[in-house]
Amino acid sequence: MLSQMRPAMLGEGHIRMFGTLEIGHLVHPGVQRLQCYPWAKMRYFGFNREDFVFVRPPGVQSFVLSPNNVWYGRLKLLFRITVKVDGKDDPVDMDCAFISFCYEIKLEVSGI
Numbered sequence: 001m002l003s004q005m006r007p008a009m010l011g012e013g014h015i016r017m018f019g020t021l022e023i024g025h026l027v028h029p030g031v032q033r034l035q036c037y038p039w040a041k042m043r044y045f046g047f048n049r050e051d052f053v054f055v056r057p058p059g060v061q062s063f064v065l066s067p068n069n070v071w072y073g074r075l076k077l078l079f080r081i082t083v084k085v086d087g088k089d090d091p092v093d094m095d096c097a098f099i100s101f102c103y104e105i106k107l108e109v110s111g112i
Contacts, residue, residue, distance in 0.1 A: 015081050018078040018080070036049060036050050036051065038076055050100075052073070054072050056071075076098045079096055081096060
């Protein structure tokens with residue numbers, strides 16, 4: 001196992017974390033920036049940002065964007081991991097996002 005691991009140096013390694021994700025479009029100009037700064041001592045203009053996002057649920061074949069068919073959550077961490085995959089000799093980089101999803105809360109009337 002150790003012979004297959006990549007050395008970690010100068011910002012390279014098995015897990016690399018980021019604070020900003022920039023999303024662009026092939027046709028429309030401009031970009032959107034999503035930010036998350038979960039580190040207590042590293043803040044973005046004095047704040048630990050966790051931007052809200054929406055995600056297309058997995059397994060959906062045909063998708064038309066609507067407020068009722070997406071999952072909502074907060075962006076907690078952006079990171080890149082280096083892994084070995086079946087059928088390839090070299091390690092592969094995968095860009096990932098850890099999202100804490102928001103769930104609908106139904107409150108009962110208390111009668112007070």
